[in-house]
Amino acid sequence: MWSKLSVDMKNLSVAKEPYDKEYEELGGRSLIAQYMIKNVPPTCDPLGNDNQLIICTSIFAGTKLTTAHRLSVGGKSPLTGGIKESNSGGFAAYQLAGHGIKLITVKDMPLSEGLWYLHIDSNGNASLEDADEYKEMNNYDFVDKMHEKYGDKIATISIGAGGERLYKSASIQISEFNSNHPSRAAARGGLGALMGSKKLKAVVIENPVERYEVEYKDKEKFEELVQSFNKLVAEGAKNDPFHNIGTISTIEVTANNGVLPVDNFSGKLFSEYKEVGAAKFMTNLATRGGRNKVSCQPGCVVQCSNCYNDKDGNYLTSGFEYETIAIMGPNCHISDLDVIAQMDRICDNLGVDTIETGNAVAMCMETGKINWGDAKAAISLLREMEEGTEFGRLMGDGCEAVGKKLGCERIPVVKHQSIPGYDPRNTKGTGITYSTSPMGADHTAGITMGRAFDDCGRSAQAYASNKLQVAMCFSDSMMCLFAFANAATNLPILGGLMAALYGGPADFNRVAMLGVKTLLTERAYNKIAGMKQEDDRLPEFFYKERSAATGSKFDIIDHEMEVLFDF
């Protein structure tokens, strides 16, 4: 039987209990939605006693389904003020599943000053340990210390100084499989600040002496279906640019169709895009001893991750992704891939979201605090965030905080969360997703970019966003969306997998309904939290300003978005 850890920071205690029957068929995003609506008051202060930090594995954790070991982190978002689920690859979910732990909840706050980490030893015993000596230590150093203490096979979930200082852009960093670098991030929504408010520095998971064995309703059937599913994903991955290159390959598409954000979503094209594109990236990997086709978690066949070295061949960063490159590069008019990699490393180390930080830098450029494309000044701003200067702390609170302070009129946020690397005027279904997702502007909530949707005309955009938002809800409950995308030709298999694991009908409808229920629950949560229809809108400038690349405005009318959730 799966278990859960209930961490009480007020009493500094940890209870290991059987996992709740009512959540048996849930995991990841769906579990967080149902847990939060019942246990976390929607009107609570995100950094107060009543909010909870929720860490969980997916529906198929502990099995051999490829990418089943995503880690989901949830809570009421300090950034958006709404429900938040942020998921990440890395080694932690695999190790938690190895101990038979499905869910960790962290509630209340300590009565005294201090800092702790949750330690799970090789026998699955959990305890809170004093972390005072690691106060304000950033992620790379902290993870090194934990490896010195507990050996190489641990997995870590940690915050840097960004989370401890309650930056609203603070991320939670997860160590990567094999490399152990804390370069995977549950980055969005400031959940690192929530973890920091609980005075929880990290969760450190030792390699289990004996791995937990999942109980199946029909193990033989499950294994047969897993084999088919994994084969499907592996076959798809062969021609997937994320496998062959990495997510940076997206630049090659977005740069030419006006989707790549340039100079704070100005709508211009970026003539130097090849300097931050896939060919340059591959050359740098090849000539500096870097690597692509890296699995961030055991058993992943997509292998979209990478290891990026500097000019001298020394490790600089890993998990170097399109979103970071688009927002910290062209959107800040920076065309030096090495500078962007350096910015990525600073963010991972400090524990802040690269999208939020990149957009905050763009606010400084838009208002003339620093010049467009001034890489040195951009790095200086990030160093201020590290040092915790007054302006650095403002930067830590993200794009909107900086934009408002500097008097910027074009602040690219939805629900206070900044917009990722797709200009919504040129992928309008994506703009609808940004607007209406309970998560705020989110690149994993349902991107519709691509001929199949973009060529269907305006009337299809809300439909496309609707379908993809539901799909992302169940994908985020089960696996990595890149595996999901490669298996999209045979999604009914997911119903079969559910049935073989838990019993019940081998029907895709149960999977689809899981997605619908999750999305509606999240929206209900936000409504009770005080969000209104006007929160489901893009900033005005996307409606008023035409994209210089295409002449397009965001012209989806309110009514089209309002019918989106009429399931």
Added chain:
Amino acid sequence: MITVNNKIIIHHEGMTVEDAVLDAGEAVDSMTIIMVDKKIIQHDQIDEIIADNTNIKVLRILSGG
């Protein structure tokens, strides 16, 4: 012999990247990235002539990165 996404195509004199891709039943559109012998080429280079034993990959972006 030309390989396009693991399919074998017979090479002929003057064959371009585009010819090989079409022969293999693949399509090039705004969501595809083309690699020729592990090097990424731009879409305006698909009329370049290829030598025998060239390996081509037509990679399709499936989801946002």
